[in-house]
Amino acid sequence: MINLFSPLRTVMIFIIFGIIWLLTTESLLRSLAERIPTLFWHGHFLKGIVFISINGLLLYWLLNKYITSLHHSEKAYIRIFKESPHAMWIYDRNDLRFLKVNDAALNIYGYTMEEFMRMTILDIRPEEDIIKILNNQAAYSEGFHTDGTWRHLKKDGTLMYIQIQSFGTSYNGKEAEVVSIWDVTDKYLAEEALVQQEKLLNTIINSTEDLIWAVSADKQFIAFNNPFQNTIQNFMGVKLEVGDNLTKVETESDYLRWRDFYDKGLRGEKQVIEEARELEGFGMAYAEITFNPIAVEGKITGVACFARDITERKQQEIQLKKAVERYEIVSLATNDVVWDWDLTTNKVIWNANLKELFGYEEVDDNVSWWKKMVHPDDYAKAVFTLEEVIRTRLKHWEVEYRFKNAEGEYRYVNDRGYVLYNEDDQPARVIGAMQDIEDKKNYIEELQKVAHMSSHGMRRPVASMLGVVGLLNKENFADPENLPLLEYVEKIAKEMDGILHEVADKCNAIFMDVEKE
Known part of the structure; x- marks a missing residue:
């Protein structure tokens, strides 16, 4: 809106009015002087008085309007300042004291107007920022300023981050x-958290020995970690930079092969492959590589790749394969049930003899299955003793107990185990062999019966024979009284012969059973 009462416009109105007055009154006086010459001089005197009077009144009216307009503008600006939704204040540049503070500042900072009027702008700053504030004040320049982001303190000590805009002015003569x-x-903390997260992410991806990189849809490197860059430089002799094409680090044949993996990733397919390369001075090296599509707002823009060195694992797998082959060969050479208990997973691997000796087609590979197959009366002797060997860091375990077969019958077994420890000297595995000794136990019982029979059956006739022999006349065997005694000795000898034949028959039967087995 145009202000009709500005100082410049007031002067212009005054000049225009003066010129119009002079021109019109001069012509009028000249016209009257032709008729009445004496009026010319009196008219000039009267014209000056009227001119000064009219101009005084006009000037007063214009200045009064201008001052009134200034008051209205000042009130409007004060209202805008006071009711602004943004916190605002005016402070004295010499002593830094607050001169005026609006309602939004009172609400945000928690101080009353009286408290603000006793404070300086340093009172709402952290102590460690004061030197920086003073230096900023010393570098003050006229005009509008955007002073960036600063830290302020509320009355309750809450720290907040604010952005400042300011301009110099004069207020009440100051x-x-x-x-x-x-x-x-909120914005600052979110951005700071994002920066910290990015730093942490960079630290994480650069602290790992695994290789991490990303490729755009144009087959250009858009990101990679330090291990990947160093690996490329060490083995390819190329200093990789963001924006380089894949062809910079691959031969044509390798590029075509890798391009297929990237293209599948760009089509949304996740892939995991194993790569093997022979490195000079190192031998075969193996890596597991994962290709993950990068999706932004539902659109695939690139492929993120992750390569993990699995050389040690592959070497262990090769060694394990050889060990399994040896294990299978050993299994063919023994009737024992060979088992391997992984203490980390609690899984048990059984060889084929579990089926041959005990009839199980499939079993649960958890160690709890074996514990359930142990006879309840032998549980402590079998299970607890093995757990005690592991707990006390021993290596050897051996025990006889009864083990249930697939038909629900319990058979005696002799079980032996050897505890293996890892590089941290912690129990890792137990390798064992279970031998079915049911038939052996039966043979021993039969032999014990035979021994009992032979010892007790032979003792009586031998004692009788010894008694009869003691009655014989050894000085004269022809003595007629020896005849009945000798007949009795013959009878005892035949009885002993029968006992010996019975023992022999039982032994032959046991041996024939052994041969059948």
Whole structure:
């Protein structure tokens, strides 16, 4: 809106009115002087008085309107300042004291107007920022300023981050500055968290020995970690930079092969492959490589790749394969049930003899299955003793107990185990062999019966024979009284012969059973 009462416009109105007055009154006086010559001089005197009077009144009216307009503008600006949704204040540039503070600042900072009027702008700053504030004040320059992000303190000690805009002015005759702030604490903390997260992410991806890189849809490197860059430089002699094409680090044949993996990733397919290369001075090296599509707002823009060195694992797998082959060969050479208990997973691997000796087609590979097959009366002797060997860091375990077969019958077994420890000297595995000794136990019982029979059956006739022999006349065997005694000895000898034949028959039967087995 045009202000009709500005100083310049007031002067222009005064000049225009003066010129119009002079021109019109001069012509009028000349016209009257031709008729009445004496009126010319009186008219000039009267014209001056009227001119001064009219101009005084006009000037008063214009100045009064201008001052009134200034008051209205000042009130409007004060209202805008006071009711602004942004915190604002005016402070004295010389002593830094607050001169005026709006309602938004009172609400945000928690101080009353009286408290603010006793404070300086340093009172709402952290102590460690004061030197920086003073240096900033010393570098003050005229005009509008955007002073960036600063830290402020509320009355309750809460720290907030604010952005400041300011400009110099004069307030009540003092050199002052008007300040407007925006609370950007949430934005600042979010951005700071994002920066910290990015730093942490960079630290993580650069602290690992695994290789991480990303390729755009144009087959250009858009990101990679330090191990990947160093690996490329060491083995390819190329200093890789962001934006380089794949062809910079691969031969044509390798590029065509790798391009297929990237193309599948760009089509949304996740892939995991194993790569083997022979490195000079190192031998065969193996890596597991994962290709993951990068999706931004539902659109695939690239492929993120992750390569893990699995050389040690592959070597262990090769060694394990050889060990399994040896294990299978050993299994063919023994009737024992060979088992391997992984203490980390609690899984048990059984060889084929479990089926041959005990009839099980399939079993649960958890160690709990074996524990359930142990006879309840032998549980402590079998299970607890093995757990005690592991707990006390021993290596050897051996025990006889009864084990249930697939038909629900319990058979005696002799079980032996050997505990293996890892590089941290912690129990890792137990390798064992279970031998079915049911028939052996039966043979022993039969032999014990035979021994009992032979010892007790022979003792009586031998004792009788010894008694009869003691009655014989050894000085004269022809003595007629020896005849009945000799007949009795013959009878005892035949009885002993029968016992010996019975023992022999039982032994032959046991041996024939052994041969059948």
